[in-house]
Amino acid sequence: MLTRSKAGIFKKKAFLTTSPTIPQTFKQALVDQNWRATMDVKFQALLRNNIWTLVHHPPIVTLSDANGSLNSNTIQTTALNTIKHAWLPKLDVQNAFLNRELQEQVLMTQPPGFENHQTPDSVYCLNKALYGLKHASRAWFTKLIHYLITKGFQCSRANSSPFFQYSVIDMLLLLIYVDDILITGSNPSHVSSFIFDPSSPFALRDLGNLHNFLGVEVIQQSSTLHLNQCRYIQQFLKRNNMLNTKLANTPGALGKQLSTADGEFLSDASLYKSTVGALSYWKGILQHLKGASSHGLLFQASPSLTLQGYINADWASYPDDCRSTGGYCLFLGPNLISWSSTKQKVVSRSSVELEYRALASLTAEIVWVQAILKVLCISQTTPLLVWCDNKSTTALAANFVFHACSKHIKLDLHFIRDKVFQNDLHIQYTASTDQVADIFTKNIPSS
Template sequence: MDTRSRSQAPPTALSAQVCPSDPTCYTQAVKYLEWREDMDQEFNALLQNQTWCLIPSRAYMNVIGCKWVFRRKRKANGSIERHKAILVAKGFNQVPGHDFFDTFNPMVKPTTVRLLLSLALSSGWVISDQDLVTHLIKELSTTFKIRDLGEPDLFLGIETIKCDDGILLSQQRYMNDILKRVGMAKCKALSTPISVLKYIPFSADLYEDPTQYRSLVGALHYLTITRPDLSFIVNQLCQHMHAPTVSHWEHLKGILRYVKGTIDFGLRMKKSTSRELHAFSDSDWAGCPEDHKSTSGFAVFLGPNLISWVCKKQRTIVKFSTGAEYKALADVCAEVMWKVSLLREIKVSGISVPKLWCDNLGAIYMCANHIFHAHTKHVEIDYHFVRDKVAS
């Protein structure tokens, strides 16, 4: 007896299609037509942009090689959008201070992306006239290599999901990939990323596979683009990249279990006409049990939308909580001034005076106190910087 699904389905629909993984070297990629075509396109683009110039080789020169990096760019549903081959130089064969002195990488900051998304959402920067889009691309293509990608769907591994009052930035597919990579796709979920107990058993034994630890922590660090709730604990794990222990690996698995339980979480952005910048700062005074340094943290909002956040350990030890709070206030003040400069550069009008929020009275009083005491000499530079910005 044939079932309905069996009788109606063609034989090809019952066969499984296995997609090979990304090539790891030129020898593997050159066997496939799609990769050969993309390598030709990449190489011709490098020649067209005059990326390099050929000169005679000298005995004193450190000639470095190149390698191909192959990646499949996928859509939000997991299907392949296009193949991408990139020719990169083996910069790790160079010696800083001898082969090069300065480095420059023209990459956009995640903060800038979130700020522009917030502005585009609130201002309705959507061009529906196809003729106008074609005209803009034609004008810009004379200076830049540009193409129309349509409405935002999946970019940099981040999915944009439309909501009633805005969008949701989600990295759910990326989170699933991380869990599958470490074999924790079906692990038991946790409700918190870190233990709420003050005393946590610690093992000084080094973890047997530090490369795996560094790879997963780096993946979690990229996940903080849309998950500010992971910033603090991921920052703690990043401090032990050089020599991770068994305890650090256990903490890392606890975070992965928390990711499993919050895999639907993302960053919500709402439509709003507000151009007000609000910044909140705080610090965990002497919170590190190893060196008793403080940890600074801040969050910056443009209207109702969270566009920037940072959590990092302070470089120096402070003897009182006010100094730690004031250092965090100085960091967020510099961040806000940069955002104001960016908004003015892209011609955004209606920007109100930014507001800084701090829960430490001592740090607030220092903003208006003209007398500098001996106990606060070590924060003198931060003091004058914040006070000048408040006064202006």
């Protein structure tokens, strides 16, 4: 009988192509031609920028010993060990850390594989900041701030990363993380003039539309932004050999409370790491991540920029110390912009006290967010609504009478009541079935 295999007829197969293996150590990178070529380019950039001066080993300074330990007189760094992450923000500052002169003397051993063979015992005296140096980030950021201020930018006191530039006709916004910059504005020509400013002391590189920033993937559409960490989750599952695991609708078991008293002590403490991978709750999280890897935050264009918050708490959710879990979420229009799920630091005597402490945490977050929005010229004209499913908590916030049962939470009490009295905050009751913040305090069903 003539079969397809005998006739040489086979079904086409799709093979998965993967990126080259990423070296895990500096020595592995040195023997890889692609990585070595990249490091050579970086090394030549260091030489062109006069980053260091080769000097004889000072007798009063002791560099690291054979074990790599350092003493108080030594700052040692490896020049080429840090390879820049392949993030794709809007802008990138080329060789950012090399733009700032150092104010103190820093000595560095010659990088392995890039030694000067004529003077192998000499060391580098750094003239400018360098990647991996403790001083580098601050030195670079200080120079960048001074430049932006001369260009008319302002920095918010609430957050040092965003910078704003206003004029009568337009606005320019920058978000800075080390040497990666996101930029947007009301006038595209104004944005372009900033990027390609010939008077800029920095070499800015335009990386096009935003697709990835700090490990977060960005999908842009006409009126929405979708943020997710799909690629990061897939890599995480691969490291834990869970790519083929079954899916789970929720990250944890419903109604399950973990305690340090459960289970038995391990006879060999070194088995802990391998045992953790077999725990049911750990597998449950990974199984949930696999099914939800493409889920993320959706930001929609909206005419409404009103802040609205939700608070919730799970009383005595930790059986070992009877402490509780408090959570909140904050929306700007329809968009979730801030959230928290935290084990509280003190034991709450009642569910009212517990939710009141969660309310205080949300109120502090609201004050911070409002400070940022104020710089963006976004003001709240009406009292901010906070939804709580505990009627006693809402009554306590609105009642300006002193109660003996709440005297031990006096600071939080006055902080919240002050905001309510100033008409900045309005606490409203909502049914537990409508409580959005419920997912931040306990495991709940997916339906």
